[in-house]
Amino acid sequence: MNAALIITQFLNGISSGMNLFIIAAGLTIVLGVLRILNFAHGALYMMGAYICFSLTRGIMGMTGNFWLAVAAATLAVGILGLVVERVFLRFLYGRDHTYQLLLTFALVLIFGDIARFVWGSNVLSVPFPPGMNGATNLGIVQYPTYRIFLSLAGVTIAAGLWYLTQKTRWGRQIRAATQDREMLAALGLNVPFIYASVFFLGSALAGLGGALHAPTVSLVPWMDAGVIVTCFIIVIIGGLGSLWGALLGALILGLLDAFSSVFIPEIKIALIYLLLMTVLVVRPWGLLGRPGSL
């Protein structure tokens, strides 16, 4: 047992967990408030990563600054989500859930091809931002600086989302929406605006997660598949609509992934699904979910 190894894996788990949290948070907010399962959430993550790639290359006269690229990608993906919601999803709200599911599913197919068309099928990579491509000395270990940044980013986002949902008027409104959607219109709130803004936020978070993750992964047009499944598992384990649940679920998954990758890689995937199945039997509404929210 090597202390350095354990600490490294622990930090790996935290940093990837934090990144997963940012993405899963978007999914769970949309799911909790709008009761829409956005299958295309993983595709939005992918778009975020690809747009970040293009912008760091200095397209359209931009300087290629990583931070600007991340911000722009986040905004762009948020707007993309907004367009999807206003142009397509809006017409399906009254109808059977099935239609919404299938529509977002169709978008996965289309976005995947858009990625292939614009960026090709070759593996692409995004360079680390300047100053962060080395390692920081943490005493016992040398740990990649960028990953430390990812963890801090995740914490910041979590704090920001907490503030947004607990302390602002908008946050109160969407929390009310999670509890009782029919009441919203009766209370005179602007329902279309709430729905659109929630979807914007959820999509933007996906894009942000993708852009931030980009330097640490290979960009390929099917990178969304693994992410969306992971998000589903996180949301189910953590609890529908619960941001803290998403955080908890993401961290659990991140740590599980990190440690089993090193010690028991052959059954890593089986372990994750075993955890999922256990939660489904013992506490189906998720670790931090409410029983009524099924």
Place this chain on the structure above:
Amino acid sequence: MLKLQALRKSFDGFVATNGVDLELAKGERHAIIGPNGAGKSTLFNLITGHLKPDSGSVLYGGEDITGLAPHTIVRKGVSRSFQHTNVYPKLTVFENMQAALIAHHRMEYRVFTLASRLFRSEALELLAAVGLEEDADRTAGTLAYGRQKQLELAVGLASEPNLLLLDEPTAGMSAAETRHTIDLIGRIVEERGLTLLFTEHDMNVVFGIADRISVLYFGKILVSGTTGEVRSNPEVKRVYLGGGGHGAA
């Protein structure tokens, strides 16, 4: 027949059912009245197994059925209708009945029989009992509201229940439909020797059908007795705008 003991249920700190005791004899027709939000639907859900109580018990025919799954409780002879109609909207009236009969005769796992000819006569007989035999081929969702409730009643009877729970059976009905429903319920309960527990806002319906009444006031039974006793009780008059006509809507 039915006995509720110290039943308690809260949601997130809100106490919906606050220690309810109730006893129904076989063949009794018992109405539960009370203001909106007093917890009538919750009580029904606790009896039928849709909700598990925090404490207390539900005894049916002497047997403890607390917390059993809804489909198990139905099989024991408890049948229920809902406040908002709860039929299969895209199936025909006949198909609605047929599904109920298939379920009751425990044929839901039979795979090697053709279903279209099953239970035709039984279905039509039940539809006739509630006066819907002419509408057998109409899509259930297109029926008038009152007739949908009649269908629900027929579907509820398909399971040959001993205890019938009706949640606001005349809600949303016109005066004529209401009179018709009072007659229908009275007749059916009489003919089949059923025990009846129902909730209502319309006091005409209550006095037209019930032998005994309980007043549910914010999760607790305030008063329980014969219609005469409850009618003249000053507590009841105070908390529930009683007298004739509709109560607090």
Place this chain on the structure above:
Amino acid sequence: MRRRPLGVALFVVLLALVPQFAERWVIDLFTEILIYALFALALNLMVGSGGLISFGHAGYFGIGAYAVAILGTKLGWPFPIVFVAVVLLSAAAAGIIGFFSVRLSSIFLSMLTLAFGQFIWALAHEWKSVTNGDDGFLNLARPEFALTRPSFYYFVLGTVVAGAGILWLVVHSPFGRILVSTRENPLRAEFMGVDVKRVQVIAFVISGIFSGIAGALFALFNRSVFPAIAWWSGSAEVLIMTILGGMHSFFGPVLGAGVLLFLEREITQYTQYWPTVLGLILVVVLFAFPDGLAGVTKLARLLPGRKKR
């Protein structure tokens, strides 16, 4: 309804004549359509009758295919035993996945079926000692009675017709009626005394079995198996076949399979962006004619007083 059996019988006879008159690529196309028709019919038991949208059905398809490859070719088991194994393995997988997927509402069912489907892909991809990973299996052996192109076609035709017949019986049985009632109003079904979850799991199992059989046929058709067979895009295709053809009609999915495979064959000659076409087809069907192609043809035959289901 009475002219239906005649029409179906005629259709099957026409299908049986295909190897006698058609070129080799046509026979192959029809073989593939038949296989996917069975797959789509199996899926539609869940989607159309049960209202359960599974996004991971390619998993069972893959299990059937790998069973044939591993047990039939690699281990050399006799074909009838392999067939039984295909049924048992797909049933077991569908039963387990179904058990976990029905515990929550339909949204979660969709999430879980996708997740479990990808799990099966991961198994195929990672468990190299058993599945050969990305290398897959090649040169699979066909049963002795199906070695020529026409005889293999008849083997597939016979299996698919038998499978479709059984599925038809299931849909029109008391179980089928109850399954529909759980789709229409699960609360009401529960209060009728139906154990809704158990009925849904049984639907999963039956659907999984015939999907596995279709997968086995596919493996024998291509004489090869790769992990991609279980990737979620396969689940997407069969789902779109079902919806395009019409999920509320029994034979709709067959029509959907035929149309989609034909379209794929034609369109992929001109573009590599077939998934976008698939997605667009889905969007158009969802917005314009949700009852699928079968719904459109029903409209054309609408008699006065006749209701749409």
